[in-house]
Amino acid sequence: MNSLRARLLAATAVLLLAFIVLTGVALETAVSERADQAEHDRLQGLSYALLGSAEITDDGSFKLAPRVLPESDLTRPESGLYAFVLDEKGSSVWRSPSLLGTVKLDMLPAVGEWLFARVERNDTTLITLAFGFRWVTDDGKDYRYTLVVAEDASTFIKQMQRFRGVLWTLLSASALALLIVELLILRWGLAPLRRLSRNLATLQSHEKRRIEGRYPDEIQPLVSNLNTMLSNDQARLLRYRNALGDLAHSLKTPMAVLRGLAEDDNLDESQRRPLRNQLARMNDILDYQLQKAAAAGKRSLAPSLAIAPIAQKLSRALTKVYAEEQTRFDVRVAAGVKAPIDEGDLTELLGTLMDNAAKYGGGEVVVGARIVDNDLHLWIDDNGDGFGEGSTQRLLERGVRADTSREGQGLGLAVAAEIVRSYTGEIELGRGENGGARVRIVIPAE
Secondary structure (H helix, E strand, C coil): CCCHHHHHHHHHHHHHHHHHHHHHHHHHHHHHHHHHHHHHHHHHHHHHHHHHHCEECCCCCEECCHHHCCCHHHCCCCCCEEEEEEECCCCEEEECCCCCCCCCCCCCCCECCEEEEEEEECCEEEEEEEEEEEEECCCCCEEEEEEEEEEECHHHHHHHHHHHHHHHHHHHHHHHHHHHHHHHHHHHHCHHHHHHHHHHHHHHHCCCCCCCCCCCCCCHHHHHHHHHHHHHHHHHHHHHHHHHHHHHHHHHHHHHHHHHHHCCCCCCHHHHHHHHHHHHHHHHHHHHHHHHHHCCCCCCCCCCEEHHHHHHHHHHHHHHHCCCCCCEEEEEECCCCEECCCHHHHHHHHHHHHHHHHHHCCCEEEEEEEEECCEEEEEEEECCCCCCCCCHHHHHCCCCCCCCCCCCCCCHHHHHHHHHHHCCCEEEEEECCCCCEEEEEEEECC
């Protein structure tokens, strides 16, 4: 789970679910206990009313006339409200007219104690309250009784079920509403990060080299540091190129003077030849080092550059250069193929390789490129004799040439290899589809 919003939302959902469950259980328990207490108090009040109307004869008989019963439901058979009295042996000595059968209790309370319980009777649940008491007659006889008041729990159970349904429905709806609100809050809170991400993407697709706008205090230092890094990167590259231009300009005059001396007829040929050779070597070394140092290389947040326009522009220029040879250039690059590479580096890379392919090929050069697994795959094919046998990787070294029949210093492939390595890429030499040479390049596109 790499998304910050998904992580925060998942954590919030877990906490909210735990809170909702605990709250629901606590409310349900509290209401159930309160309902039980209310039922206990009601049955207890009814028990006091029954005891207040009761009479005990000298022989221990318990009497309670139906007309003095405190609840009319006690007089209607199987009304759901019952009362009965048990002696100390547990035998029934009186029952209300509403009770037609029997109710069995698991245990009897002691004298002076109340016992609140639920018992099963004929597939129904009864809520019972039993009270143990002693009755002493005027002649001193002592009797031990248990008064039991019972009520059908069906209504109570249905009420609790309705309450649970309403409770969990409301809590679930509240949880869903809170999650939606939390999602909106996260969207609002993470909006600066999304804006920063869009600005970074804009940097990679346009020439703009600065992140614009104000951001929250937690993000602004990061934005400021990124802008500073981008500014320093651009300024450093500009300084390098300006310094290289100054170096090339400053060496131009001394090299011209030495070249003039090398062509001076007053010098013997034995003197001019070594001088020309050394000047040529100096010129080769200077060209190679300038091209190597001028490469921008991989930069932070570099804009993505379309490959096709550069390749097509070079193909048009080289077509004119090799007009006599009637060399054909075929660019097979889709418009959407892009990579974060400096325009100067790409021009130098493609120009060098396409020029080599035209120079040593058989009159046909193919340039192709595509994106595979976020990597730029670029290749240049010709229909010449290829690189020949042996280790082709040596041709990527400075000064090594595969064909010495044509003019050159053996720097083209070496410069191309340096540019590719500066982008942490790979360059391979092999055989193309036409049987000629193929230079294959892989550069990370991200």
